Amino acid sequence: GLVFRVDMRLRPFGDSGPLVMSFAAMEEYYQSHARDWERYALIKARIAAGDPPAGEILLKMLQPFIYRRYLDYNAFESLRTMKALIDHETRLKGWESNIKLGSGGIREIEFICQCFQLIRGGRQPALQQRQLLATLKQLEKYHLLPAEVVEQLREAYQFLRLTENHLQAIEDRQTQSLPQDILHQTRLAYSMGFYDWRSFMTALRPHQEFVHTQFKQVIAPAVTEETSEVQMTLSNHCQTLWIQILQEDSQAEVSLSTVGFTDTQGILEHLRQLVRTYAVQKLSKRGRERLDMLMPLLLATVLKYPVPDITLHRTLSLVEAVALRSVYLALLIERPQVLEQLVRLCASSAWIAEQITRYPLLLDELLDPRHLYDPLKPDELDNALQAQLAHLPSDDLEMQMDSMRQFKRAYVLQVAATEISGNLTVEVTSDYLAAIADTLVRCALTIAWDYLTQKHGRPLCNEGNTLRSAGFCVIAYGKAGGIELSYDSDLDIVFLHDSCGTDQYTNGTKPLDNNVFFSRLAQRIIHILNTNTPAGILYEVDPRLRPGGDSGLIVSSLDAFKTYQLESAWTWEHQALVRARALAGNTECIAKFAQIRREVLSIHRNPEELRQEVREMRTKMREHLDKSNLNIFDLKQGLGGIADIEFIVQYEVLRWATQYPHLLEKTAVLPIMRLFAQQQLLEMPTCEQLSTAYRTYRAEAHRLALQNQPALVSKDKFVKLREHVIDWWQKMMEVN
Template identity: 45%
Template sequence: MLFDKDLLDDVPSAFHPELRRYQAQFAERAGAAGVAQAQNCLSTRPHLRQQLLRVWVGSDFAAQACITNPDMLLEMLQRGDPDRPLEASTLAPELARQLGECSGEQALDQGLRRYRQRTMVHVIWRDLNRLATLEETTGALSALADACIGQAMAFHYRELAQKWGVPTGGESGAVQPMLVLAMGKLGAGELNLSSDVDLIFAYPETGATNGARKNLTNQEFFSRLGKKLIKSLEANTADGFVFRVDMRLRPYGQSGALVFNFDALEDYYQTQGREWERYAMIKARVAAVAGVADGTAVARQLLALLRPFTYRKYIDYSAVEALRSMKALINREVQRKGMGEDVKLGPGGIREIEFIVQAFQLIRGGRDRRLQERRLLVLLPVLEAQGCLPAGAAAGLDSAYRFLRNTEHAVQAYQDRQTQMLPTGELDRRRLAWSLGYGDWAAFTAALDSHRTLVNAEFQAVIADPHDDVESERDRDWIPLWQAQLDRDQALALLGGHYRDSDAGRVFELLEQLRESRHIVTMQAAGRERLDEFVPRLLGALAEQDETAETLARVLPLVEAVARRSAYLVLLMENPGALKRLISLCAASPWIAGQLVKSPALLDELLDPRTLYSPPDKESLRDELRREVLRLSWEDLEGHMEALRYFKAAHALRVAASEVTDVLPLMKVSDYLTYIAEVILEHVLAVAWRQMVDRHGRPGGAQDDDMNFVIVGYGKLGGIELGHGSDLDLVFLHSAEAGRFTDGERQLDNQTFYTRLGQKIIHILTAQTLGGTLYEVDVRLRPSGNSGLLVSSLAGFEKYQGADAWTWEHQALVRARVVAGSRRLAGEFEAVRAAVLCRRREDAELRREVVQMRDRMREHLATRGAAQAQDFNIKHDRGGIVDIEFVVQYAVLAWAYRDAALVRYTDNIRILGCLEEAGLLGTQEVTQLIDAYKAYRSMGHRLALQGQASVLSGSQFNAERETVERVWQRLLESP
């Protein structure tokens, strides 16, 4: 006997009759010699005896396969196959060897079925004995399907080509392959033990075969090929079947053609593709190609063609509506058919986990390529890291998914049936629980319920309608107003009951203007339905604001801007918190409202207050940008430019949001804005460098880790004082040897290379794209200004600063620092800067030149005439920001020869601190100047966010102005 009494005693007695029956049937089929051989193998490997018993208890299919084909079992035992993981990469070559040169369809079909049966037993054995991970099991099953599809299609392609000729493209004349697009679990490499395979057949071009007797159109050829492939896979013969094939996911479903060319596929998905088809296409993968030696390129072409349909470039919350509708249909079907015990479709089942993950893929996958991943378990930690799932949710869903999939496999392993329904019979329930390692059904169901409860809670958080509550009842009060069902008096009465009386009339007029807007009048029905649902919610949320009319006036341009892309309205409806943050921020700042109108994609930033109000440090910014561009090639300049523009806009919004809500103080705001610019400049330089090097080679003496090139930031960038909308003052320097050339085929001399590098950097920064520009760039501070070289050598820069530079250029050098490029050259630049700034100057001449420059600036920029007595320009008028900056610059140029510490920093506040430490300015004076400088800049930021000019009434900041003017008089105008 295969199983002795001691071993059977370890198994519940309820299973003994069936095990004895299996043993008797095996003995009858294998004969005495076969039984002896099996016992010998099992005695030398005792662990296999225990494993075989568990397999025969858990899988009637595996037991019957071993009984029907005892040689298969004996071979597996002799080779010790159960101890070896199934390597997915070995299945296709192994199947190809076993099939060899098939003599005909019958031999092919028999070979496929026998190989499938043997592999399935191997998979079930390892799965039921928990020798394989879920990834091994699903990966091996998917690889088995790929191998069978590939071998069968290759065989039939050859046979048909011999009879009808090879299909060729009508335009290209190239041999036409057929591609099998795997969908669903096969596409994701997550096939289960009894999955059918969802397939779509495609070929590149229309055309015809080149047969000697009669030609077929490519459509006819590939239709015949598809039918033969399906028959080889799913026909049920004496040897069973290979895989059930489901072609219903193809365009037009069962009523559509069996196979489509690429143009027809693209046209269908662009014009008629539905949301559920987008959901299905997430997992699409080319599983096999027949007709060409290497199908990699054509497979990549097909997937690239389908990707724009699957993944929108914008944040697409309309996907949630579609998934919610799909889930509602599934729920109704589950209830109608009594499928509550289905571990896939029931509450908290496998499908809900898939919906959770795929919702975020559809919403964000077009913007974040990391989400264009087919494997669910790989995506879970990514989603949690991005804040899409709460902390700990990924681990909980991972554990639940593994439990549910293992349960699904145990259910299917029993009879190789495509079902996910839990058994109802007592014996079958005991068998399932025991197969999964539980003592009884109650212990198993307790674990199952725990996992399903967790899954359903996460599913409800993602998919459930957030407005199925009292709040939606409140919003319904506003529907008659928006639908123009009230006359003016009734409308004003309703508005007056919720808003200030002074706002009611303006709100009424704004809503009328929106209704009559051309964008709204010409909306399609689906978009108009979303707008009609959104506006009442907006009006309800506005009731919490004081300045209702003004806030609405700032929000409605955004509503009008996204009217034709109503997925953004869905985003706000799906996330009530985001809608409240939108209203709050627009109320606080018209600048923020304007940024959102220009770039509605930024609405995504409002979803998570943790990131919106918690700006990252510089290293985190680098990491985030690195992730954003991870999958972009260096050649994709447009892709990098768009990624950079969104990155900058998103973080500028976070800065502004943090500033208007007082999360960030002034100094941190400037730091953050400066870090954003520096990280962007680092990446822009890297992209420009790579593109130049790929085209021309590296300049003589340069390496990728030392470009012999730096970007120097002046002004606000150099002084770490960037504000909202600041431009960048840049100077480009190199240290390459003259007379040397690049090492590429298209050589350039070093100077020309670096000049073109500088031009490319400016182009990337200033080019107008769909995402706008990155920054306005000013390069007039380079040596000799507009008449000088765009990129100077450090030696030339040093010579110019020493012999030809004006005093105002030395003033500008006070706030100059390297912001990107070679670390070595940055150190050399700093040495040159320090040497220039620490030079001893004649004080009277220095003061005269500084004052003259300041007077010229006032003449052009300061408030003049009668307005001078009434208004104060906080930047340019006497006692303002520029006066403080000139005081600091004068002090450095006048005294740095006495104390080199004055040139250590480039920002005004820390330089003032150094002046105090050196005893060159008094503590009270420094404190007053710093306080005034911070107050001015803080007011300037607030005015910028309010879209106002930096001009105040003359009575404001009188004390600060007097302090600054007093210091100015003492240092620069006293004899």
């Protein structure tokens, strides 16, 4: 008999290829000659015998061929083509009852898993599994398939594989086809635990139907809703229009007007410019076919929205940016809902359109509207980021930095999309944006800390004859401190440590003075946040609010910070401290900072002197920063604007904190305003009018930011609100 049936046809060049090849020849084959199905076959490849270390080298060499670094949406079409060939052969050979290759069979479950592996495996190594059940577990973990779908696929797979094993055991034959004779049907049913064949088939069919339904949903091209006659007419017009553009037909401008565009000359020039770009000229035949399929779909989708001219200009910039990466063209063709979401977001926001154009990986976020318009809660972000970084090498800082940037862009996009849809207030939006920043700063600190402590050990100090660990913390000022971040806000941060006493050194084999250690730690954090990688900048970091400004040390000890704040700081620095909060760091160090902040802000102050100093600082700021003129009102720096409200709040906190210390529990303007009202430090109408103005101004500033516009509005806008703010400023800050 046989030990095993051996099939060598999967080797390079199949039956005509050599039985043994060198590693170099294998690599050359898979780079130059291999077909899509050979890529899928390699997913399950493992070392069975021989030299395991050498085998691992080979598999590592072939890894880029299997799992692409980008999201490879070409897999949809390739797997669908491959399945069509299998179905054709199945029909020709009468294998409809084949539980492996037939409808709803084992192969369809494998294709479902492989589709996700091939598309995402390069970016999510956790999906690089050989075993199907292990892959299903990862699909559930990363929410790529619902838990109930994964469970049913798992049950179906186990049932089908068990059936396959029993089939082959009946006569020791390599078969996956259900028996046609009564004897073998009865044997199979009994061996599977069923009383008769009908009972077995009653259990089998629901599994096959469910598998086939899921297969069609994942692999098959998405089917749009039934097309109306009007939509069909528009689609035909757009097809004709694109052909006219390609042929430089003189009627193209007329066609643009016919379908609904206004700036026909500008649109025509942009479309022709797209066709002439280097990216489009260099497209492969397959890429050009995809572009020709996409453009009529894009034109028809754009025309559904109120400002099609602007929307098309924005989306054409994206098409030009991704043209040479035809995988994105495939995505927009394969998944009409992604194209729909893309156009909707581009129509709503110039900022979102620019972000997706600069970072096309964000297109992946449009696949599932449930996640796009339902951002993670702030307390869920840390786990999400850790899960994303978990599969990366701990010593590859570049990959970690890129992953952090992708994380930020994905979740900020979700927040922006949700705000545009009207489901987030400006306060909640800022809470989300601040939580994302906090999460990333904590992560940057962890990465930098781990790197330096591995090289130099932990920083220690001897305080009062007690050796202890020296702590470190990151303090946010400004918008980050006040939890009022917008979409492109930078981070005003200060670094502090609590090392003091004697023996201030790290305890590693290459010890450093603690001041040097913490300075390098801060520099590495800034590097992680501030460096411009292929994925862009994470955050612009401004550390100038540290004691001494640009000339001061990049990291201060808490003792030096306290001394500076109590003895040398200007009033405006205490105003800034009102909005300061700890983002990350050692718990004890954060607590010490909070105590210093309370002590500094609770100093008894002369109200008149304080009022004059705050007023003078506001005047200087307005003179240098206010962009208002006869026709324009600067929302932030203009008279009666955001800064006036912030200065009023800061003045009141500094004035009353010594008597009402709980005012220091908040750093954001609106929560502090509510505390003023509760303690009757300001009259209720004052708090309500200032809060309404502040909330309205910030909502407008957010709206403008999403359109890539500065925070400037017509002088005729918000007149009543400005009058209220100016009136309260006069009453509270201009009193002699």
